[in-house]
Amino acid sequence: MKKEISLNWGHWWNKWANFQPKQLEAEKLISEYDYLLYGGAAGGGKSWLLRKFPIKFLIGCYAKLGLEGVRAGLFCEDYPALWDRHVNRIPYEFPDWLGEYKGQQHEFVLHKEYGGGVLAFRNLDDPSKYLSAEFALIAIDELTKNGKETFDFLRLRKRWTGVKRTKFIAGTNPGEIGHAWVKDLWLDKKFDANEREADQFHFLQAKADDNKYLEKSYYKMLDSLPEKLRKAYRDGNWDIFAGQYFIEWSREKHTTPPFPIPEQWKRFRAYDHGRENPACCLWFALDYDGRVWVYRELYVTGQNVDQISQEINRLSGQEVYQYSIAGRDIFAKTGYVGKWGEETLAQTFARHGITFLPGSIRRVDGWNMVHQYLNWTESQLPKLIFFNTCYNAIRTIPTLIHDDVKPEDLNTRGEDHASDALRYFLMSLHELKTQAPLTEIEKKIKKMKEEKFSLDSLYSGKIYRDSF
Numbered sequence: 001m002k003k004e005i006s007l008n009w010g011h012w013w014n015k016w017a018n019f020q021p022k023q024l025e026a027e028k029l030i031s032e033y034d035y036l037l038y039g040g041a042a043g044g045g046k047s048w049l050l051r052k053f054p055i056k057f058l059i060g061c062y063a064k065l066g067l068e069g070v071r072a073g074l075f076c077e078d079y080p081a082l083w084d085r086h087v088n089r090i091p092y093e094f095p096d097w098l099g100e101y102k103g104q105q106h107e108f109v110l111h112k113e114y115g116g117g118v119l120a121f122r123n124l125d126d127p128s129k130y131l132s133a134e135f136a137l138i139a140i141d142e143l144t145k146n147g148k149e150t151f152d153f154l155r156l157r158k159r160w161t162g163v164k165r166t167k168f169i170a171g172t173n174p175g176e177i178g179h180a181w182v183k184d185l186w187l188d189k190k191f192d193a194n195e196r197e198a199d200q201f202h203f204l205q206a207k208a209d210d211n212k213y214l215e216k217s218y219y220k221m222l223d224s225l226p227e228k229l230r231k232a233y234r235d236g237n238w239d240i241f242a243g244q245y246f247i248e249w250s251r252e253k254h255t256t257p258p259f260p261i262p263e264q265w266k267r268f269r270a271y272d273h274g275r276e277n278p279a280c281c282l283w284f285a286l287d288y289d290g291r292v293w294v295y296r297e298l299y300v301t302g303q304n305v306d307q308i309s310q311e312i313n314r315l316s317g318q319e320v321y322q323y324s325i326a327g328r329d330i331f332a333k334t335g336y337v338g339k340w341g342e343e344t345l346a347q348t349f350a351r352h353g354i355t356f357l358p359g360s361i362r363r364v365d366g367w368n369m370v371h372q373y374l375n376w377t378e379s380q381l382p383k384l385i386f387f388n389t390c391y392n393a394i395r396t397i398p399t400l401i402h403d404d405v406k407p408e409d410l411n412t413r414g415e416d417h418a419s420d421a422l423r424y425f426l427m428s429l430h431e432l433k434t435q436a437p438l439t440e441i442e443k444k445i446k447k448m449k450e451e452k453f454s455l456d457s458l459y460s461g462k463i464y465r466d467s468f
Helices: 009-017 021-032 046-065 079-085 087-093 148-156 179-187 216-224 227-234 305-316 345-351 363-374 391-399 417-429 440-460 462-466
Strands: 035-039 071-076 099-102 107-110 118-123 137-141 167-172 201-205 266-272 279-286 292-300 323-326 356-358 384-387
Touching: 009 046, 021 035, 021 046, 021 167, 021 201, 035 046, 035 179, 046 071, 046 087, 046 107, 046 118, 046 137, 046 167, 071 079, 079 087, 079 118, 087 099, 137 148, 179 201, 179 391, 216 227, 266 305, 266 417, 279 305, 279 391, 279 417, 292 305, 292 391, 292 417, 305 345, 323 417, 345 356, 363 384, 363 417, 391 417
Parallel strands: 035 167, 035 201, 071 118, 071 137, 137 167, 266 323, 292 384, 323 356
Antiparallel strands: 099 107, 107 118, 266 279, 279 292
């Protein structure tokens, strides 16, 4: 049931929102898509959109649907961020005749004649505290500062009786702990097989050039940033971002289409265990120059060791490996007692014919080794190259970021399973390389030397003496 409101709505909204063309485009897209990501670069007016649009949504729920007291949530990673980006602007941007900000509850409540809707300002230090909450609209500022579990949990709270299409909108820059999963869903359209709303995810890029209210000094600052930061924050390049741990990464340099691995190249395997988190096994080949080629991956979630072992064996086929290496956690007693008695995960793998050596626990040294192998110049290829079929390794390794407390280490909240397997292997390698096969000339020289040795031995009586 529609409600009459004492407000020249169209005129007031356009003047108050003061949206620029890119924000107006976002406003239209929100009506088409239920999950909109806006921004992807610095200065595009993300926070302005997230703060203003919920007010229109709440009044619309009252005016068009006759719903009173509808709630929307605007979330940031913590309350200081909420204050800096949004709450401190309320007294200057939200007129008193429209509603009232209630400081204790951190909520802006519309006056009754506009439906009494609520815009709740909330933090995400512990999303589980919203277990019983419901929101017709959820907005998150700087989405990539959160893990995917935060999105999954809040998605459960996106519901409201009478609102057929509840909404999720977010703004963010590239980088931070959630870079990988946000990029997967909104930019690369990589969804789980059970996703039923894939067609409702949409990304609208907005850059500083889309914001005419920025001072010229801001554009100059963006232009003055180092190349990698400039590409991330000014250009919205999601392959490069602030805080990126492996800044050497280049999809062009570090990936290649598959090719047949020469039989003479030495082969290896490395494994990082997981069940609730992904388990990752990588296959490596070492060429004659000491370059490492990652030619296969297994990346699975929710499987037990017996299942993982069977899949590793299936993928390995008849290949022969110099050795296989894994994280030390699989060598610990788990307390599980099966029909073979209590055994470690490593022993379970061994029952399936897979023997692992324990990998190094020196994390920072291992990351330094990864840096060395990723390093490249315009005239020299990196010593580490992935087949482009190793999707998850290629997807996750460049998205890892520095640890906040220990910057020389990477942040373990990221999706680091492929990188851990890589680290175990490179720490074990110690600059080895496969011995190149002899050329035809080298074979002839070797044969001549062997024949000369045989004649010399005969004339010296060595063969005669050794025969008795």
